Amino acid sequence: xxxxxxxxxxxxxxxxxxxxxxxxxxxxxxxxxxxxxxxxxxxxxxxxxxxxxxxxxxxxxxxxxxxxxxxxxxxxxxxxxxxxxxxxxxxxxxxxxxxxxxxxxxxxxxxxxxxxxxxxxxxxxxxxxxxxxxxxxxxxxxxxxxxxxxxxxxxxxxxxxxxxxxxxxxxxxxxxxxxxxxxxxxxxxxxxxxxxxxxxxxxxxxxxxxxxxxxxxxxxxxxxxxxxxxxxxxxxxxxxxxxxxxxxxxxxxxxxxxxxxxxxxxxxxxxxxxxxxxxxxxxxxxxxxxxxxxxxxxxxxxxxxxxxxxxx
Amino acid sequence: xxxxxxxxxxxxxxxxxxxxxxxxxxxxxxxxxxxxxxxxxxxxxxxxxxxxxxxxxxxxxxxxxxxxxxxxxxxxxxxxxxxxxxxxxxxxxxxxxxxxxxxxxxxxxxxxxxxxxxxxxxxxxxxxxxxxxxxxxxxxxxxxxxxxxxxxxxxxxxxxxxxxxxxxxxxxxxxxxxxxxxxxxxxxxxxxxxxxxxxxxxxxxxxxxxxxxxxxxxxxxxxxxxxxxxxxxxxxxxxxxxxxxxxxxxxxxxxxxxxxxxxxxxxxxxxxxxxxxxxxxxxxxxxxxxxxxxxxxxxxxxxxxxxxxxxxxxxxxxxxxxxxxxxxxxxxxxxxx
Numbered sequence: 001x002x003x004x005x006x007x008x009x010x011x012x013x014x015x016x017x018x019x020x021x022x023x024x025x026x027x028x029x030x031x032x033x034x035x036x037x038x039x040x041x042x043x044x045x046x047x048x049x050x051x052x053x054x055x056x057x058x059x060x061x062x063x064x065x066x067x068x069x070x071x072x073x074x075x076x077x078x079x080x081x082x083x084x085x086x087x088x089x090x091x092x093x094x095x096x097x098x099x100x101x102x103x104x105x106x107x108x109x110x111x112x113x114x115x116x117x118x119x120x121x122x123x124x125x126x127x128x129x130x131x132x133x134x135x136x137x138x139x140x141x142x143x144x145x146x147x148x149x150x151x152x153x154x155x156x157x158x159x160x161x162x163x164x165x166x167x168x169x170x171x172x173x174x175x176x177x178x179x180x181x182x183x184x185x186x187x188x189x190x191x192x193x194x195x196x197x198x199x200x201x202x203x204x205x206x207x208x209x210x211x212x213x214x215x216x217x218x219x220x221x222x223x224x225x226x227x228x229x230x231x232x233x234x235x236x237x238x239x240x241x242x243x244x245x246x247x248x249x250x251x252x253x254x255x256x257x258x259x260x261x262x263x264x265x266x267x268x269x270x271x272x273x274x275x276x277x278x279x280x281x282x283x284x285x286x287x288x289x290x291x292x293x294x295x296x297x298x299x300x301x302x303x304x305x306x307x308x309x310x311x312x
Numbered sequence: 313x314x315x316x317x318x319x320x321x322x323x324x325x326x327x328x329x330x331x332x333x334x335x336x337x338x339x340x341x342x343x344x345x346x347x348x349x350x351x352x353x354x355x356x357x358x359x360x361x362x363x364x365x366x367x368x369x370x371x372x373x374x375x376x377x378x379x380x381x382x383x384x385x386x387x388x389x390x391x392x393x394x395x396x397x398x399x400x401x402x403x404x405x406x407x408x409x410x411x412x413x414x415x416x417x418x419x420x421x422x423x424x425x426x427x428x429x430x431x432x433x434x435x436x437x438x439x440x441x442x443x444x445x446x447x448x449x450x451x452x453x454x455x456x457x458x459x460x461x462x463x464x465x466x467x468x469x470x471x472x473x474x475x476x477x478x479x480x481x482x483x484x485x486x487x488x489x490x491x492x493x494x495x496x497x498x499x500x501x502x503x504x505x506x507x508x509x510x511x512x513x514x515x516x517x518x519x520x521x522x523x524x525x526x527x528x529x530x531x532x533x534x535x536x537x538x539x540x541x542x543x544x545x546x547x548x549x550x551x552x553x554x555x556x557x558x559x560x561x562x563x564x565x566x567x568x569x570x571x572x573x574x575x576x577x578x579x580x581x582x583x584x585x586x587x588x589x590x591x592x593x594x595x596x597x598x599x600x601x602x603x604x605x606x607x608x609x610x611x612x613x614x615x616x617x618x619x620x621x622x623x624x625x626x627x628x629x630x631x632x633x634x635x636x637x638x639x640x641x642x643x644x645x646x647x648x649x
Contacts, residue, residue, distance in 0.1 A: 059429065110625050116428070117375070118624050121580045124573065125620030128613055136611040244569070248436065255433040292444030295437035302434045306425040 070229025100222025412548020
């Protein structure tokens with residue numbers, strides 16, 4: 001998510017549309033494309049969180065930390081074995097699946113019926129533990145897998161440049177989210193998950209092993225977060241504290257989509273990623289308010305929806 | 313007001329009077345080291361005030377993640393007021409409380425129809441947006457990313473020959489201690505008023521089931537906004553006083569999401585929906601953190617995380633819940649008494 005070239009000839013918060021029509025059209029197109037490409041990663045991370053919230057009903061504040069662990073495992077695999085991040089995807093997903101299972105078995109399964117606040121406090125504790133373990137192991141400096149050969153690749157479409165890394169990350173994210181949809185809609189495991197999400201007791205009555213399905217769902221959720229982490233390790237230079245911001249953003253996207261609405265996540269991710277990218281490009285000094293735009297949209301949508309539908 | 317109110321108020325008064333002697337006592341016993349002990353006490357008081365004010369709001373079922381916004385708004389109000397005008401120092405804190413209340417009224421009004429996680433995310437978003445707005449205010453007013461310096465509330469004068477160097481720091485801390493103590497007292501009084509009046513029933517009815525509360529004749533808007541006002545008033549002033557003590561404000565620290573996180577973790581740890589719970593939680597958490605900090609310099613926060621996880625697993629109703637459980641247990645043992 002590199003900052004796109006920004007026009008600095010205007011110092012006020014005015015859109016540059018009236019400045020140079022050719023240049024601004026290119027800029028807008030460029031911003032649109034970067035936004036679309038960035039939305040893939042958001043969708044991937046949010047879909048994992050939505051799985052934990054939707055199927056298990058757990059408000060997982062440690063989701064971003066699982067994401068961060070994925071990033072640092074990919075980094076470590078690269079440093080030790082020279083694994084290309086593309087190769088690391090599978091081992092990291094497996095390791096995160098196992099980590100998810102450990103977290104679930106050691107703590108989360110005991111608070112399934114606890115009040116939401118307690119679940120939040122518990123997962124917040126897990127997130128503090130993971131974040132500070134990572135700080136102990138890797139220190140606070142940002143790390144990045146910058147030596148991949150295709151990092152500087154890209155191609156030009158007229159005046160618009162598309163980097164290989166964002167494109168690959170977008171494609172993989174879309175593929176993974178597609179696979180998850182397939183899993184949920186077409187396989188028996190997916191049907192079981194949806195059944196458990198709809199009615200825990202009913203699912204148990206027809207003979208589904210609810211606890212095992214929760215376990216798998218949480219492992220899957222962690223694995224999806226980890227896969228997103230592998231990509232962020234190439235796109236940005238994450239530090240062990242990167243997770244919390246992503247937890248907040250993923251939460252916001254899930255809520256924007258509406259709880260339990262996994263398809264809505266695609267639209268929500270696209271909306272916020274596009275808005276972020278457009279503002280970062282078109283508004284002078286827009287990078288600084290990127291996050292604000294993200295949250296302003298979510299605030300506005302929530303308020304608007306609550307007024308229209310008469311309560312949520 | 314019921315009888316219980318005056319009893320609790322009296323008890324609280326006794327405790328606060330006892331606490332007022334804490335700095336002097338520490339000074340007598342520890343001498344120079346008392347400076348850092350009083351600092352610790354201030355941190356605990358500040359955490360308790362933050363936690364109690366958050367608890368007041370959550371009693372209506374509004375799980376707010378906007379406390380950083382009120383805290384930061386308070387800090388910036390006093391900083392900007394004192395920078396642009398020559399208002400007296402104490403006025404800044406009062407204005408800070410007022411600004412926080414106005415913000416809370418606006419936020420509370422637009423989020424009236426949101427509940428649960430939707431409300432939480434909306435308030436969090438509000439806080440993040442406000443942070444960015446402060447960031448982008450003209451530098452001449454709010455100082456941008458670098459922030460503004462804030463004058464300290466107290467400047468004890470050094471009298472050569474009559475006192476030692478550390479005593480200056482002690483005197484400064486001692487005065488801040490009383491200010492923070494007063495803020496906590498305000499929060500306690502507000503909380504006791506709620507707990508011992510009809511407000512308590514209105515709040516818990518709203519929390520348990522808003523539709524039913526409405527049928528019983530409780531106007532959600534009135535009580536939710538009232539809780540917002542009380543809570544933000546205290547937090548706004550807390551932010552202002554903390555800004556004076558720290559000496560500066562900047563968007564990332566004054567509006568840090570960790571203010572919000574502390575505001576919610578502490579009451580859950582101590583025991584929700586009570587006056588004592590958040591205070592016990594603040595005492596517990598700040599001692600745990602300090603102990604861990606002294607035992608492990610690196611990664612002590614891991615221990616903090618473990619304490620949180622264990623406390624949810626083994627005392628889901630907080631420390632206070634543990635006490636009530638224990639008392640019930642005792643009563644069962646001796647049914648005759």
